[in-house]
Amino acid sequence: MRRLSVVLAAAIVSCAPFTFRDLTSGRADPLLSPDGAWLLFVERREGNDEVVVSRPDGSERRNLSNHTAADRMATWSADGRAVYFCSRRTGDWDIYVVGLDGAGLRNLTSNPASDSHPRPSPDGARLLFTRDADVMIAGPDGSGAAAVARGYGAIWSPDGAWICYTSEDRLRVMKVDGGEQRDLAEGWPLCWTPDGAAIFFSRGGFVCRVERGGGGNRAVLKARVIDPRESRFAWSRGRLLLVTNRPQGRGQSGPGGPVILDAAGELVADLRESASIRWYDEAASWSPDGERVIYAGHGNGGWGGVFSAKAAGREEPKLVIPDSTP
Numbered sequence: 505m506r507r508l509s510v511v512l513a514a515a516i517v518s519c520a521p522f523t524f525r526d527l528t529s530g531r532a533d534p535l536l537s538p539d540g541a542w543l544l545f546v547e548r549r550e551g552n553d554e555v556v557v558s559r560p561d562g563s564e565r566r567n568l569s570n571h572t573a574a575d576r577m578a579t580w581s582a583d584g585r586a587v588y589f590c591s592r593r594t595g596d597w598d599i600y601v602v603g604l605d606g607a608g609l610r611n612l613t614s615n616p617a618s619d620s621h622p623r624p625s626p627d628g629a630r631l632l633f634t635r636d637a638d639v640m641i642a643g644p645d646g647s648g649a650a651a652v653a654r655g656y657g658a659i660w661s662p663d664g665a666w667i668c669y670t671s672e673d674r675l676r677v678m679k680v681d682g683g684e685q686r687d688l689a690e691g692w693p694l695c696w697t698p699d700g701a702a703i704f705f706s707r708g709g710f711v712c713r714v715e716r717g718g719g720g721n722r723a724v725l726k727a728r729v730i731d732p733r734e735s736r737f738a739w740s741r742g743r744l745l746l747v748t749n750r751p752q753g754r755g756q757s758g759p760g761g762p763v764i765l766d767a768a769g770e771l772v773a774d775l776r777e778s779a780s781i782r783w784y785d786e787a788a789s790w791s792p793d794g795e796r797v798i799y800a801g802h803g804n805g806g807w808g809g810v811f812s813a814k815a816a817g818r819e820e821p822k823l824v825i826p827d828s829t830p
Contacts, residue, residue: 537584542604544587546576555589557604568602568609577621581644582628588612590620599633599646612646621657625664630680632658632667639669641680652682659693661700666716668693668703675705677716688714689721694729695737695744697767704737704744704769711746713769724769727776728760740790743772743815747799762797764815775813790815 535544547556555569555578569575573593580587585604590597594611597618602609613619613635623632624644631642635651639658642649655671668677670692678685691707702715704724711725727748738745744767749760761776775797789798797815 535578535580537580537604538582539584542584544578544580546578555587555602557587566606568606569600570606579622579624582624582626588622588624588631590622599631601645610645612642613649623658623660625660626662627664630664632660634658639667641667652680653678653685657692659695661696661716662698663700666700668696675703675714677703686716686718688716688718694746698739698742699767702767704746704765711748711763711765722769724765725763725771727763738790740794742767743794745790745797745815748776762799762813764797773815775815 536542537544542557542559544555544557546553548554552572553574553576554567554571555575556565556567558565568587569589569591571591571593573591575589575591575593578587578589581601586601586608587604588599588601591600592598594614596616597620598611598615599613599619599622600609600611612631613633617635619633619635619640621634624630625632628644631644631646633640633642634656635649637654637656638651639653639655640649641652652667653669653671653676655669655676658667658669660667664680666677666679668675670676673690675688675691675693676686677688688703689705689707689712691705691712694704694706694711696703700716702713702720705712705714706729707723709726709728710723711727711729712721712723714721725748729746729748744765745762746765747760747762763771763776764773766772790796795815797813
């Protein structure tokens with residue numbers, strides 16, 4: 505999770521022309537509620553990470569975690585009425601849930617293991633998470649938690665019938681009931697296609713695509729995804745928006761930034777243009793009309809902020825608001 509002004513998420517719910525407002529300083533990981541009425545983010549204040557919600561314009565701000573321990577990896581419940589997050593307030597990582605109004609805070613996984621990356625199912629009936637090196641599925645209240653596989657980084661299929669995860673660096677899929685387990689490829693899962701027929705994944709310095717049944721395994725883009733476990737990917741009109749980073753290491757070069765693919769993995773638009781932007785955040789979003797992409801980046805020396813660019817056609821990214829915390 506890297507620094508990002510929460511203006512990114514405020515921008516995607518504002519009407520054209522875009523207006524931006526710096527809602528928070530420090531680190532943030534913005535996520536709009538399912539109905540778009542609330543903004544969830546992690547805010548760093550005086551070295552402490554807190555889980556916070558507000559209206560997209562920054563009003564009605566509420567600190568939901570309100571603790572001196574680290575609170576991170578926040579996500580919405582399927583209905584948007586509650587928030588799941590991880591906290592180290594007991595000494596190890598546990599998963600908590602709290603109502604949107606701040607009431608009903610509960611520890612769902614109180615045990616000595618490390619529990620992280622909660623992901624509610626699309627229908628909200630189950631909770632997917634990682635416990636140490638196990639993929640776990642539980643009820644939305646944490647009850648009945650059971651290990652279904654050894655691995656990390658599990659994600660739900662759009663219909664909630666399948667999960668995809670990594671085990672021993674191998675990309676695997678299985679039905680939620682444990683059936684039809686398949687070893688697909690080497691790599692980390694990124695996201696499913698909207699129809700659930702295929703998976704985009706990260707392998708080395710490439711973004712790849714493979715069908716759920718194991719066919720069609722191929723690299724679709726030479727690019728380094730920032731962090732497959734933390735990155736967020738957005739679909740609009742059958743187009744996938746992802747953000748890549750500039751290659752790192754001796755003898756490596758090339759741009760980073762937003763890339764748009766279709767569901768088949770074909771390149772729709774390559775917006776990796778600015779050589780001055782050195783590092784990109786994991787989060788990126790579409791404008792409501794699907795015409796522009798909004799993302800965050802940082803340059804050498806720590807400067808940076810939120811950028812906007814046309815989704816179709818090349819243009820130099822516009823710095824719409826500087827980062828308030830270099």
